[in-house]
Amino acid sequence: MSLRANIKVLSGSLDCALPATGITVIFGESGCGKTTLLRTLIGLEKAAGSIFLGSTTWQDAQRFITPSQRHIAVAFQEPRLLAHKTALENILLGQQNTTKACHYDAITKALDLDRLLHQKAQSLSGGEQHRVALARALSKDACAVFLDEPLTGLDQQRRKAAMGLIQQAAETKPVLLVTHQLDELLALAQYLILMGKNQTLCGEIDALINEPILTQQRGHEYSILTGPLQPNPASDLHAIDLGAGQTLRITPKIHAAGTDKIRVAIDARDVSLSLSRAEDSSIMNILAAKVVELQPAHEGAIKVTLNLGSQLLRALISSHSAQKLALKPGLALFAQIKATVQIR
Amino acid sequence: MSLRANIKVLSGSLDCALPATGITVIFGESGCGKTTLLRTLIGLEKAAGSIFLGSTTWQDAQRFITPSQRHIAVAFQEPRLLAHKTALENILLGQQNTTKACHYDAITKALDLDRLLHQKAQSLSGGEQHRVALARALSKDACAVFLDEPLTGLDQQRRKAAMGLIQQAAETKPVLLVTHQLDELLALAQYLILMGKNQTLCGEIDALINEPILTQQRGHEYSILTGPLQPNPASDLHAIDLGAGQTLRITPKIHAAGTDKIRVAIDARDVSLSLSRAEDSSIMNILAAKVVELQPAHEGAIKVTLNLGSQLLRALISSHSAQKLALKPGLALFAQIKATVQIR
Amino acid sequence: MPLPAASVQAILLTLELAFISTLLLLILATPLAWWLQKSHAWYARVTEIIVALPLVLPPTVIGFYLLIAFSPNHWLGAQWLAITGQTLAFSFTGLVLGSMIYSLPFVVQPLQSAFAQLDKGLLEMAQVQQLNLAQQFRHIIFPLCKRGFIGAAVLGFAHTMGEFGVVLMIGGNLPNETQVASIAIFDAVESLNYSAAHQLSLVMLAIAVAALLTLYWRKGAAR
Amino acid sequence: MPLPAASVQAILLTLELAFISTLLLLILATPLAWWLQKSHAWYARVTEIIVALPLVLPPTVIGFYLLIAFSPNHWLGAQWLAITGQTLAFSFTGLVLGSMIYSLPFVVQPLQSAFAQLDKGLLEMAQVQQLNLAQQFRHIIFPLCKRGFIGAAVLGFAHTMGEFGVVLMIGGNLPNETQVASIAIFDAVESLNYSAAHQLSLVMLAIAVAALLTLYWRKGAAR
Amino acid sequence: EPLRIAVASNFKPALEQLLPAFSANHPDTKITLSAGASGQLFTQVSQGAPFDLFLSADAVYPSKLHAQGLAFAPLPYANGRLLLLSRTPASQWQGAVQNAARVALANPTLAPYGAAAKSLLEGAGLWRQPNLKAPVLASNIAQVQQWFDTGNVDVAFAAAALFKPDDSTQVFDLTALLEHPIEQHLVILKRSRLQASATEFCDYLRSQPVQQQLKQLGYSPIATPNREAADI
């Protein structure tokens, strides 16, 4: 059941058809209208346009069904807990109404809430409150899940656990998530809604990864490499066939069962260039490449576009190094890839 | 005026003397008691012990002065704005009481609040509210500043601007800041208070950078290299003399006027090893080193400790690479440093 | 000195009247206050003014109009007489009706105040969690507006207990029927029976202190 | 038909009494309610009960004890007589005093409720921002508890306007001094002077509607 | 069902004295008393208050009820006595009124004792005189006594029935000065379902022994006791 919306938003209009499963990340600077968009989709805010989930009409010119009829789960930007109730009571709030039994224990365990389940919400710390609110949303039986900055105030370990849970939820239904963190975006997003000052873009992550809205924020670009996974039973290093005889070795984090193709994002800053293949280096991924284009980036840095045969790779190096290596279009060299992020 | 505290906290006791200027970062997992510690220092929570700011007693066995007598600025974990007042009224709240005029305009400009100054606080977005609360704290005339996760909900650009402002504030008075983000910690911290389950540690960042409380969170270690800065007027790449004839080239972000020594943190994952010096590579910092020790880290990774002559450097590489390069203690090789973070 | 039976009767009658009126009022006022708080319609505003009228009208005005409405010459009184064979004036039912009109705004007002202060975010959350109205009331509205409900009940009860003008006009001082404590005390004082007046007053005082102690003890425990 | 001068007097007197009492009560009740809400001392609890007593005591009990206290045989009455040369009973001052005692809990209660619901986080923030008490009141307590203050004023005013029992016992029906509207209407009704009763009641009704319209119109504008 | 008696405030204490003897002979008749100013009780009766018997402080209200068809013929049951009580000594009642800090009387529009006092004051030219302090009006004659007893007024027009003599009070009996004596009448109400009991009670009240007893209770007996009883 995919979510389709065609509605007015702050910066104009949004017309998108989100994937039926998987995570859609809504990204944009503070105050650009992310929460407002989420609230409109939920039905807490009215905006002209239409919204459908699968064959169900949430909103169109004639009809408007209330949030409670949309059968959704939401984690608001603030925790919105009932202060006088315990964490568990907050998590279970309203769950007796749904037909399915609530399986909250795996979720509370993963979010490290077990110790706190019987503590009153008002005595929880800020991060604990956010985790309870997230647990409430994730344990609710719902057709779609909306999470507004669900990982704020969490430390790295809890963040990872929460990301795992969100990915699990996204296996069976669409999940929309607002975040300001690029690492979260890369780790989770399959589909993006990018909200800028004058426009709102949406589409697969591959298509939008180097949109100015994103690159302005992080200051550099990403490349996305894709290819079938070739498992190596002898090691946890598996290979991705990038075509043109090149392979990329990664330790896959997500065992994308069923999908043979895997996608990897590479930060342009994590690519270094070398004229010869360094055989005695600890860098594992060294790929033959040809310079396609050189572009000045911010002060003292040069963006280099490389051709790996059948795919493109971007590198960001100092202009000092570019000079030293005498880079120019057509030059054959080797790209050393320091780090990769597997994306969906 | 340095802040000295000797108080009971959740995990035992804390005895620290914070620097008179500069930023102290309080770090620890969600629910470990960071907010409680901050509230105790502010005087909103009572705990046994004593607290002094310079020669002023904030709390000891006999005395206890109220938060309003402590003459401090605080940004709480939640924005705590007056919903019925405008952003500007919130920022100026109580400032007529202080002798100095309030110079808020530079701060609101940097935090991109100018457009919102006359908007009612209740209609601000989550991140906007946090920024207003931060502006209120930073524009208040105070002897010490306490910031509880001040950068939550901010996008990268605003985060950077806010960090600049916080560093400015720290030039004249002690700033205490709670964060869960390692990049913020590295960029800001001069002094650390690390709160664990069973103990609370405090000290200079160099001494604590590889404490388990920190490394558990990020999964890898840092090295800190230090040396006098040797400016290069011809380029924005300056050199740091690491001793033993080695130099590290960086683009200094913080022009540490007056301090000749500069400190740089290097993520162990950002160090790759090579047996020969790659002269034709875009990697700028290649240092001669000797393997001191090999230790298995998490699955498939090896932690390598290197001697650069007079300083130590840590690298985290795959065990696969370690095998390939036949690493063993005493081996001479080259460390390629991909990224550096200048710290205080 | 044991309390005379008449005094006991008067006190019990007063408590009964205040209890029944307050209970009925809470049942009536809760949805009313909710609707008044939520609705933006003009007729909600008109209703608000009608509900608030007893606030600003002296009880004798209310008593006067009730007396007219209760009289068999008027529709209400005539209907009542036809159905029950009794006049509404000078009956306990009449007093309950009068008390309810008299005390309605004292119950609606604190509830409306409490509802206005309710965190809208939590109600949105409740909607998303698919709580029905009863569950919203039980889990959110009631616990968060508890002080409002206590206030409404206390003020409603107190105002009914203290009701004197209306009772004097439509009650008729009938022992065990409409002679509530306030009237009985007035009567005792008027009959120069100062010891009875003192006694009744002291009993009312004791009941008051006991009631308040219970209330505050519970409130303290809940803190 | 022009209103007789006596009726005009009665109405003006009623409004004056309610206005003065409410004003004094608000000044008195605000710090009192604040203290009652904040303090955990046992004597705060005792005070709380004393303040709440008029809630549960019929006005006639209050009137009775006031009558005794006001008499020159007692300390208060004697002092007053010595100082002013007048008795407290049958004087406007006496009525104001009686009204204040009678209505005190109706003003304290909504304020205390409102203060209890006040966000503690904001008060902490105010402390840190070094707001003094007056500023805290002006910027935080008053705006956030506005509904409580309105409620307190409305209920206090209304309860004083509706005061009848106390006035009946300590008033003495003196035109222009203690003959308030509720008493005048009572007298008119009891002496079967229905047209006078109607007239007075209608004027009170009109004033009530006008007052409420003003109040709600302003509230609507503030929404 | 009790026999509900509406009784003028001045007669309530007396009636309470007389009740035990009646109850001893009529154990089945339970009696409840509702006291108030005569005018107030009259209003309540005409509005449908469920009284069986109305004991007024004058003859006017009962005859009005009779004329309206709400009651049977009125019967006298006592003659009231009006006193002037003064805490400060005075040779004449007018002087006491003139020197008073506060004078109390019952509300003339509701209470016959108040009306009687008012007529005396008017006769003496003392009613609403600008140089005199306005008299305070009690809602019934009992409240006058109470105000006097508590010391809140120093001069009061009171009912003899309610006054207990003491040394510090100077008393003027004004009954003889009244143009219209206070003839207190009662009526049995036609709505009553206990007319037999009510009649029995009337007979008892108007009986010779009771009338003699009334002398000690502050009243003068009626002229022709218990003759018209059969007419009811």
Ligand SMILES: Nc1ncnc2c1ncn2[C@@H]1O[C@H](COP(=O)(O)OP(=O)(O)OP(=O)(O)O)[C@@H](O)[C@H]1O
């Ligand atoms: N009133 C209370 N009663 C019981 N436990 C409390 C109370 N207040 C705080 N705690 C507990 O104390 C611990 C520390 O809370 P604190 O708010 O200081 O955490 P924190 O380190 O700031 O966490 P976070 O990063 O989530 O904000 C938490 O586990 C919290 O549940």
Ligand SMILES: Nc1ncnc2c1ncn2[C@@H]1O[C@H](COP(=O)(O)OP(=O)(O)OP(=O)(O)O)[C@@H](O)[C@H]1O
């Ligand atoms: N009631 C309102 N009146 C006026 N402006 C409003 C109102 N509500 C929201 N806004 C403005 O709309 C913009 C979008 O708000 P929204 O909460 O959607 O932002 P956001 O993208 O979620 O930001 P953040 O990342 O800070 O949470 C903000 O600039 C906000 O000030």
Ligand code: MOO
């Ligand atoms: O007994 Mo009366 O009717 O108060 O004068």
Ligand SMILES: [Mg+2]
């Ligand atoms: Mg938002």
Ligand SMILES: [Mg+2]
């Ligand atoms: Mg915290």
